[in-house]
Structure formats: C-alpha cells, structure tokens
Amino acid sequence: xxxxxxxxxxxxxxxxxxxxxxxxxxxxxxxxxxxxxxxxxxxxxxxxxxxxxxxxxxxxxxxxxxxxxxxxxxxxxxxxxxxxxxxxxxxxxxxxxxxxxxxxxxxxxxxxxxxxxxxxxxxxxxxxxxxxxxxxxxxxxxxxxxxxxxxxxxxxxxxxxxxxxxxxxxxxxxxxxxxxxxxxxxxxxxxxxxxxxxxxxxxxxxxxxxxxxxxxxxxxxxxxxxxxxxxxxxxxxxxxxxxxxxxxxxxxxxxxxxxxxxxxxxxxxxxxxxxxxxxxxxxxxxxxxxxxxxxxxxxxxxxxxxxxxxxxxxxxxxxxxxxxxxxxxxxxxxxxxxxxxxxxxxxxxxxxxxxxxxxxxxxxxxxxxxxxxxxxxxxxxxxxxxxxxxxxxxxxxxxxxxxxxxxxxxxxxxxxxxxxxxxxxxxxxxxxxxxxxxxxxxxxxxxxxxxxxxxxxxxxxxxxxxxxxxxxxxxxxxxxxxxxxxxxxxxxxx
Numbered sequence: 001x002x003x004x005x006x007x008x009x010x011x012x013x014x015x016x017x018x019x020x021x022x023x024x025x026x027x028x029x030x031x032x033x034x035x036x037x038x039x040x041x042x043x044x045x046x047x048x049x050x051x052x053x054x055x056x057x058x059x060x061x062x063x064x065x066x067x068x069x070x071x072x073x074x075x076x077x078x079x080x081x082x083x084x085x086x087x088x089x090x091x092x093x094x095x096x097x098x099x100x101x102x103x104x105x106x107x108x109x110x111x112x113x114x115x116x117x118x119x120x121x122x123x124x125x126x127x128x129x130x131x132x133x134x135x136x137x138x139x140x141x142x143x144x145x146x147x148x149x150x151x152x153x154x155x156x157x158x159x160x161x162x163x164x165x166x167x168x169x170x171x172x173x174x175x176x177x178x179x180x181x182x183x184x185x186x187x188x189x190x191x192x193x194x195x196x197x198x199x200x201x202x203x204x205x206x207x208x209x210x211x212x213x214x215x216x217x218x219x220x221x222x223x224x225x226x227x228x229x230x231x232x233x234x235x236x237x238x239x240x241x242x243x244x245x246x247x248x249x250x251x252x253x254x255x256x257x258x259x260x261x262x263x264x265x266x267x268x269x270x271x272x273x274x275x276x277x278x279x280x281x282x283x284x285x286x287x288x289x290x291x292x293x294x295x296x297x298x299x300x301x302x303x304x305x306x307x308x309x310x311x312x313x314x315x316x317x318x319x320x321x322x323x324x325x326x327x328x329x330x331x332x333x334x335x336x337x338x339x340x341x342x343x344x345x346x347x348x349x350x351x352x353x354x355x356x357x358x359x360x361x362x363x364x365x366x367x368x369x370x371x372x373x374x375x376x377x378x379x380x381x382x383x384x385x386x387x388x389x390x391x392x393x394x395x396x397x398x399x400x401x402x403x404x405x406x407x408x409x410x411x412x413x414x415x416x417x418x419x420x421x422x423x424x425x426x427x428x429x430x431x432x433x434x435x436x437x438x439x440x441x442x443x444x445x446x447x448x449x450x451x452x453x454x455x456x457x458x459x460x461x462x463x464x465x466x467x468x469x470x471x472x473x474x475x476x477x478x479x480x481x482x483x484x485x486x487x488x489x490x491x492x493x494x
Contacts, residue, residue: 012047013064015040023068031075039074043067086439087464091409091452092398093359094264098441100297100304100398102355107302107339114335121331134319136334140341144267145281147292147309151319152337153327157187159293159306160261162327164196166318167257167291168223172201176209176242178235179228181263189228189261198223208240214247224257225250229279248288257290257314265294265307267344273351273361275397276405281309290314299397301356302340303333359455360397360407367453368392368410374453374465378412381471386414386429386449395454407454414449422447432474436467 018024018040028036044067088098103111114121124131134151141150153159164173173193180202182188193200199221203213214225227244244260251258262279270278278299281292291314296305306327308318318324329337343353351357371390378388391413394406416425429449433440442451456464 012044013067015044018044018064018068018071021064021068023072027068027072027075031079035075035078036071039071039078040067043070043074084439086441087460088455089411089440089442089451089453091393091395091411091443091450091454093356093395093455094298094398096398101301102359103303103336104301104340104343104353104355106343106353107336110335110339111332114331119331121334133328133331133334136338137341140338140345141307141309144341144344145292145309146285147281148312149315150307150309151315151324152296152308152329152334153306153324154329154333155297155304156261156263156293156295156306157192158327159308160189161192161196162306162321162323163259163291163293163308163318164193164198164224164226165323166321167259167314169197171198171223172217172219172221173198173224173226174201174203174214174217174222175226175228176204176213177202178204178206178209178239178241179230181228181230204242207235207238209242210240211242211246211250214242214250218250218254218256222254222256224259226259226261228261229263244284244289245287248290251290252288257311258288259291259293260284260289262292262294264298265292266299268347268350268357270299270360273357275360275407281307285309291318296337296340299356300340301354303336305329305333305337359457362454364392364408364410370453370456370458370461371410371412373461374456374468375412377465377468378414378471381468382414382429382475383472384417385472385475386416386425388412388414391450393450393452395452409452409454411450411452414451415447428475429471432471435474436470438463438467440464 015037019037024036031039047067086098088095090098092098094100120131121136122131122133123129124135137152138150141147141152153162175189175193180189180200190200201217201222203209203217218225225247227242227247248258262281262284264278265281266278267280267282269280270276281294284292289310291308291310293306293308294300296302296307300307308315340354343350346353351361368390375388375390382388389412391411393409393411395409396406414429416422416429418425426444426447426449430442430444433442433449440451442449444450
C-alpha cells in the first residue's frame with residue numbers, strides 16, 4: 001500500500017498516452033521510436049521517485065506538455081556523443097587526458113579512405129593471397145629508423161609487454177634501479193615485466209648505474225637486458241648511467257638481446273625546434289641496440305600505437321607470439337600512422353604539416369598576438385564577473401616528454417571580480433567553460449583561470465571566439481522569478 005500522502009503512480013500519464021502526444025511524432029523521427037519510449041519511461045520513473053514533483057504533476061492534472069519537454073531534453077542530452085572535441089588550453093601540448101597528438105590532415109584523409117570501403121589490410125595484391133598487416137608500415141619504419149624489421153601494436157605499454165614476453169619469458173631481465181619507471185595510470189615497468197612472465201633483476205642504484213653492474217648481472221638465467229628512457233622524470237646531481245653503445249656491445253658478446261624502451265620516441269632531432277635533444281630510435285639502432293620500442297601518439301605526432309623496430313630474427317619471433325594478434329592495430333590506425341610516416345620522408349615540410357611539431361615550434365609572440373585578438377570578446381563576456389588579461393606563461397610538452405622543459409607561451413588569465421569566495425567563483429568559471437558547445441579546458445593556478453593559447457591555432461580561433469559570449473548565460477543568474485539558489489550553479493563534484 002502506498003504511504004499516506006504519496007501520490008499514486010497511476011495518476012501520472014501512461015507511456016502510450018505520451019507516445020500519442022503532439023510532439024512525439026517529431027521526436028520519434030529525430031531520435032527513433034525506441035529511444036523515445038525509453039526516455040518517456042525514464043522521465044516518468046524520475047517523477048514517481050520524486051514525491052514532491054509527482055505531487056505537483058498530479059495537482060496540475062499531470063502536465064503532458066511539461067513531461068514531453070523533459071523527454072525532449074533527455075533525448076537531446078543522450079544524443080550528444082560522450083567522446084567530444086574540446087579546446088585544449090591547459091598549456092600541455094600532448095595531454096594524455098585530452099587525446100594526446102592531433103592528427104595531420106593527411107592522416108585523417110587516409111582514415112576516411114580506408115574506413116568507407118574494403119581494403120587490402122591482410123591481402124597481398126601481388127600474390128593474390130593472404131598477407132600481413134605489418135607490411136603496410138614496415139618499409140617506412142625501417143627506412144626512417146635504419147632497423148632491419150619492424151612491427152606495431154596498439155600502444156607502447158603493449159609493445160614492451162610483447163617484446164619481454166617474446167624474448168625473456170621465465171628468465172631474468174637486468175634493469176637499472178634508476179629506470180624502473182612509472183607513467184600515467186599507474187603503469188609500472190616492474191608490473192609489466194611480471195605480467196610478461198619475466199623476472200626483474202635490479203642493478204646499480206637509483207642515481208648511479210655502471211656498465212660493470214650489468215656485467216655482473218648477466219648470466220645463464222638472463223633472457224634480455226633492458227634500458228628504459230627516463231622520459232617523464234629527471235635525476236640530477238651525482239649520477240651515472242651505462243653508455244648505450246657499450247651496453248649493446250656487452251650484450252652482443254654475452255649473446256643476450258638488448259632492449260631499449262624510448263617511451264615518447266621522436267623521429268627527428270628536437271633541437272631544430274629549440275628543444276633539448278631527445279634520444280631517437282635511429283641513434284639506438286646505430287648504437288647496436290637489438291630492439292627499440294616507442295610510441296606513435298606522442299612526439300612522433302601520430303595515432304596511438306606502440307612501435308617495435310630492430311633485428312629481423314627478433315622481430316620475427318615477436319610477431320609469432322600469440323599475444324601479437326590480441327594487440328594488433330586496426331586498419332584505420334595503420335592508415336593514419338602510414339600517412340604520418342610518409343610526412344617524415346619529407347623533412348623540409350615536416351614541422352608545418354605535423355600538428356604536434358607545429359605546436360611545439362609555435363613562437364610565443366604569435367601566441368600573444370592571438371591572445372590580444374581574443375581578449376576583448378572575453379572581457380565583454382565576463383564583464384562584472386571576472387577580469388581578463390594577457391600574461392606570459394610556460395607550456396609543457398606532456399605525456400612524459402621532457403618533464404623539466406618549459407616552452408615560453410602566452411595566456412589569458414581570468415580572475416573573479418570579488419575576492420570573497422573567489423575559489424568557488426573560479427570553479428563556476430571552469431564549469432561554464434566546460435559547458436560551452438566545444439568545451440574549453442584550462443588550468444587554475446595562483447587564484448586565476450589560465451587559458452594557455454599555444455594549442456589554439458588560427459584555423460580554430462574564430463570558432464573559439466564565437467562561443468565566448470555564451471559564458472555570460474552560464475554565469476549570470478536567471479532573472480527574478482526563476483532565480484537559482486546561490487549554491488545551485490551546476491558545479492559538479494565540488
């Protein structure tokens with residue numbers, strides 16, 4: 001029996017009645033009859049669970065028009081894809097949470113081309129027989145790195161897992177204590193080695209590891225030696241590490257494979273962009289390293305992928321591992337990566353055509369000029385709510401690349417007008433920015449919302465500016481009669 005005073009659910013309109021409502025035909029045409037029916041049931045269920053709201057509807061003879069407005073709003077929200085474009089104004093170029101590298105136009109075109117029809121993904125057109133999907137990338141990777149052979153999987157963590165499992169399962173792998181890295185998402189090299197079936201053998205100390213430490217560690221139980229590039233941290237002071245070329249010679253003389261994980265590997269010398277030198281696969285191959293792994297979606301500027309290059313016999317062994325099929329790339333990633341690698345074959349135009357490199361090379365003066373153009377629109381949108389000014393700032397590469405390196409940039413700094421409650425006001429500004437048609441993601445620092453414009457390029461500037469007036473609607477309370485409570489600002493998770 002219903003509790004005293006609780007409205008009977010039957011007093012609300014039925015699903016069938018609402019499906020016959022004047023607005024239902026248009027909603028069914030736009031969203032489909034099944035989603036419409038589900039949305040009606042969801043809204044009615046919400047009304048039944050809210051005694052106060054249900055009572056209001058009962059008293060108002062169950063306002064069908066109001067219910068259908070809620071249904072239409074729910075359908076609209078459900079129709080918005082969860083994965084959406086955003087403006088990355090955090091100052092981190094390769095932001096893991098925001099999708100890392102932007103694809104070049106050539107790569108996007110190739111994805112569309114292979115996605116809309118059949119392709120020779122695993123078909124050898126010359127022989128008229130089954131082929132191997134690695135062939136679409138191997139020639140390019142060998143040409144660019146100088147390796148004998150190459151294979152590719154879905155990310156660099158998978159590449160490390162696959163290589164270790166293929167070459168050193170149930171055997172020891174000496175690694176310097178200073179290189180037992182952890183990257184985002186609690187990915188730890190020792191954990192990956194354990195999952196790969198290897199036994200980690202730590203050598204040296206956190207700050208100093210010498211060639212003799214590896215000489216003493218290599219023995220009958222050794223499956224491979226591994227060196228991991230410390231791409232996301234820096235050890236300074238009294239330090240030492242084994243020289244890569246000398247370690248490669250030692251491994252060759254002892255008959256064990258030498259593996260180097262470069263993490264966010266780059267295929268060019270970043271010094272040409274005014275950045276510090278970052279080790280490349282080409283250097284490791286020249287140094288005699290047997291297998292090198294690195295990412296496709298970091299400094300290389302392509303899609304998510306884990307790239308493995310090195311000795312032909314070892315690459316073939318890696319390919320035969322049953323795990324390779326579980327970790328393989330799909331046709332669209334292969335198409336995108338191949339297109340990006342083709343751009344690397346034309347070094348004279350490379351920086352202009354690969355967005356990651358172009359953003360890293362962007363001059364602070366050009367970014368400041370962009371900020372000056374955007375400033376008046378932002379000032380008008382935030383009038384009386386927050387001040388805005390152009391400031392100098394520093395960007396970073398991100399995704400574990402050169403963690404101590406900062407790149408001069410320019411930003412728009414927003415500060416709430418009222419000092420009292422400025423923390424909550426900054427939270428509301430952040431929510432308002434994220435609620436724009438194309439959400440804007442910045443960072444809060446030193447009592448300001450900072451929008452670093454390094455990643456706002458000219459082709460996107462107009463679209464960014466056009467939506468800024470919408471900030472006012474999100475931040476200014478509704479007029480009298482529909483005013484919200486002070487704490488009813490839509491800030492989630494405060």
